[in-house]
Amino acid sequence: MSFENIKIALAENSLATEAALEEFFKGKNSSGSLEIIISAEKYSLLGGGKRIRPFLVNEVARVLGASLEASMPFAMAVEMIHTYSLIHDDLPCMDNDDFRRGKPSNHRVYGEAYAMLAGDALLTNAFLAAASNKNVDTSYLSAAITALSDAAGDDGMIGGQVTDLEGEEKKLTFEELLRLHSLKTGKMIEVSALLGCIAAGYSAKTKEARAVCAYARNIGLAFQAIDDLLDLIGDEAIVGKTLSSDAENQKTTFLSFFDIEGVRDYAKRLTEDAISEISEIEGSELLRELALYLLERDK
Amino acid sequence: MSFENIKIALAENSLATEAALEEFFKGKNSSGSLEIIISAEKYSLLGGGKRIRPFLVNEVARVLGASLEASMPFAMAVEMIHTYSLIHDDLPCMDNDDFRRGKPSNHRVYGEAYAMLAGDALLTNAFLAAASNKNVDTSYLSAAITALSDAAGDDGMIGGQVTDLEGEEKKLTFEELLRLHSLKTGKMIEVSALLGCIAAGYSAKTKEARAVCAYARNIGLAFQAIDDLLDLIGDEAIVGKTLSSDAENQKTTFLSFFDIEGVRDYAKRLTEDAISEISEIEGSELLRELALYLLERDK
Numbered sequence: 308m309s310f311e312n313i314k315i316a317l318a319e320n321s322l323a324t325e326a327a328l329e330e331f332f333k334g335k336n337s338s339g340s341l342e343i344i345i346s347a348e349k350y351s352l353l354g355g356g357k358r359i360r361p362f363l364v365n366e367v368a369r370v371l372g373a374s375l376e377a378s379m380p381f382a383m384a385v386e387m388i389h390t391y392s393l394i395h396d397d398l399p400c401m402d403n404d405d406f407r408r409g410k411p412s413n414h415r416v417y418g419e420a421y422a423m424l425a426g427d428a429l430l431t432n433a434f435l436a437a438a439s440n441k442n443v444d445t446s447y448l449s450a451a452i453t454a455l456s457d458a459a460g461d462d463g464m465i466g467g468q469v470t471d472l473e474g475e476e477k478k479l480t481f482e483e484l485l486r487l488h489s490l491k492t493g494k495m496i497e498v499s500a501l502l503g504c505i506a507a508g509y510s511a512k513t514k515e516a517r518a519v520c521a522y523a524r525n526i527g528l529a530f531q532a533i534d535d536l537l538d539l540i541g542d543e544a545i546v547g548k549t550l551s552s553d554a555e556n557q558k559t560t561f562l563s564f565f566d567i568e569g570v571r572d573y574a575k576r577l578t579e580d581a582i583s584e585i586s587e588i589e590g591s592e593l594l595r596e597l598a599l600y601l602l603e604r605d606k
Numbered sequence: 607m608s609f610e611n612i613k614i615a616l617a618e619n620s621l622a623t624e625a626a627l628e629e630f631f632k633g634k635n636s637s638g639s640l641e642i643i644i645s646a647e648k649y650s651l652l653g654g655g656k657r658i659r660p661f662l663v664n665e666v667a668r669v670l671g672a673s674l675e676a677s678m679p680f681a682m683a684v685e686m687i688h689t690y691s692l693i694h695d696d697l698p699c700m701d702n703d704d705f706r707r708g709k710p711s712n713h714r715v716y717g718e719a720y721a722m723l724a725g726d727a728l729l730t731n732a733f734l735a736a737a738s739n740k741n742v743d744t745s746y747l748s749a750a751i752t753a754l755s756d757a758a759g760d761d762g763m764i765g766g767q768v769t770d771l772e773g774e775e776k777k778l779t780f781e782e783l784l785r786l787h788s789l790k791t792g793k794m795i796e797v798s799a800l801l802g803c804i805a806a807g808y809s810a811k812t813k814e815a816r817a818v819c820a821y822a823r824n825i826g827l828a829f830q831a832i833d834d835l836l837d838l839i840g841d842e843a844i845v846g847k848t849l850s851s852d853a854e855n856q857k858t859t860f861l862s863f864f865d866i867e868g869v870r871d872y873a874k875r876l877t878e879d880a881i882s883e884i885s886e887i888e889g890s891e892l893l894r895e896l897a898l899y900l901l902e903r904d905k
Contacts, residue, residue: 400718456730
């Protein structure tokens with residue numbers, strides 16, 4: 308499989324998302340002393356990456372009949388939250404990573420104080436972008452923002468970071484590892500799909516929303532399994548970050564429970580489950596292809 | 607003036623706000639590894655303080671006819687954002703303060719990683735609380751969340767922190783000092799008053815909202831002027847934080863432009879302006895008393 312369609316769709320979505328983000332920051336006062344914080348935010352936000360989350364928002368919305376205008380503010384919001392989490396995660400008091408996406412991490416360029424503030428600002432701007440969405444009914448906005456803050460907060464992504472910090476000191480069971488990933492990355496991937504539904508007027512209780520959320524949970528977990536593999540056997544120049552750090556840090560990963568082929572099989576099963584979840588949703592071919600593409604990726 | 611009414615009202619509001627915040631966290635999963643982050647959030651959030659911001663939200667709402675149920679989620683949100691900003695501000699990469707409100711700062715108790723995450727979580731929870739407000743029309747929620755994120759973000763509080771960081775290295779003009787305070791603390795105080803209006807169904811464009819926002823801007827600035835005075839002449843045991851730090855850090859304050867009596871006069875003029883702004887709003891006696899009380903405070 309050449310994955311030509313999904314590669315084009317991802318590239319187009321990246322361009323559209325970056326353009327929307329650039330536009331968002333044009334509305335900001337970046338004069339005088341504020342120039343540095345806007346610059347720090349954009350450095351990490353517009354620094355490349357696969358843009359899986361905004362793609363999920365926009366593509367689910369498109370499949371369910373919403374316009375790009377209705378979903379893009381939510382897509383921007385999830386990307387801003389994802390980026391803030393990477394900036395804070397890289398700080399010396401957390402993972403102390405010097406590189407991210409093949410370039411120096413935010414605090415290596417702007418210093419710790421500005422990096423922390425840039426993360427804070429991106430998190431805040433995520434809610435500003437989502438709440439400023441003029442193309443969905445206001446009655447949906449509170450559901451969207453509640454779901455987004457819940458997924459990003461201590462019952463979601465932050466809870467995952469805490470679990471991760473605690474886990475550094477002990478060996479996790481398989482169940483604890485699944486819970487870690489579900490919190491740390493799974494909830495934000497799932498809410499991306501949900502926000503696509505909400506943009507199209509489908510509440511979390513509809514069968515369409517339940518299907519795409521289950522799809523997102525499965526590809527999220529498969530994504531993590533492949534990440535663990537790439538950390539062990541990937542090419543540092545292609546992946547764009549320091550590898551083999553898991554083994555050095557004695558971190559519990561899927562490789563603590565399976566061998567290389569076992570992890571691949573596990574990710575494959577999750578991908579098949581993901582695809583089966585959306586089999587009844589018309590026009591979801593690109594979501595299907597995305598799941599397969601993420602399984603086969605080398606970065 | 608004994609300020610008995612405002613002292614009772616502030617104390618009652620503190621109790622009600624703390625109870626609502628406790629209730630909010632009861633809805634959270636604080637089992638296992640998540641216990642520490644909830645504990646870190648509550649350590650700073652429920653650690654006392656004057657609760658001026660939530661009082662403003664609730665009192666403006668009450669004066670304009672809203673129920674406490676309609677305003678409290680917004681009051682919680684501003685207090686959570688205020689608290690997160692204090693936690694992040696105290697971190698070693700920022701002001702490196704060991705004490706806050708008379709007790710060890712968050713990172714001195716929980717370590718830097720958890721302190722940063724607790725701040726992140728409080729910011730996220732602020733939007734969760736605001737978006738979960740079931741007692742205002744959903745059509746008002748997006749205006750509330752837009753205003754809140756704008757006031758907290760790089761055009762507001764974070765912009766102020768950036769201006770502050772930059773200002774450490776140079777002497778500010780009087781105009782720059784006013785702009786710093788307007789961003790760093792003023793916008794969040796102003797939005798507190800605005801959220802009270804929104805809870806009562808008054809948009810930012812109404813004359814009531816314009817009046818209480820102007821009131822809030824004035825008391826916010828007077829508050830900062832008195833803070834500068836207390837840093838110089840206050841009693842450390844009463845104020846509850848390390849004093850004389852401004853002079854040591856060669857920070858530009860109102861005392862860089864006025865002598866002690868001059869700062870007091872300046873704050874008094876702002877307070878009179880604040881009171882005059884709300885003179886036509888019926889039932890605003892407590893807001894009037896608050897302005898005078900903040901002027902006379904010794905902590």
